Amino acid sequence: MQRSLDSAVRQLNGQDLSDDEINTLARFVRAAFIIGNRDMESMARFAVKAVLIRRKSRAKTQL
DSSP, X not given: OXXXXXXXXXXXXXXXXXXXXXXXXXXXXXXXXXXXXXXHHHHHHHHHHHHHHHHHHHHHHHO
């Protein structure tokens, strides 16, 4: 799971990550693992998508 989290952070490297977003990445990596996903890159992509969706949602509410 740690490698998945590291991969997710690298995928978002060009963007500023807050502590909250890193925690979100970790939660979604853990959730993917709990539901049976064991592919490192798949778990990372799942977590990255969750953070990007969350960013988009927050941007809409701030307008």
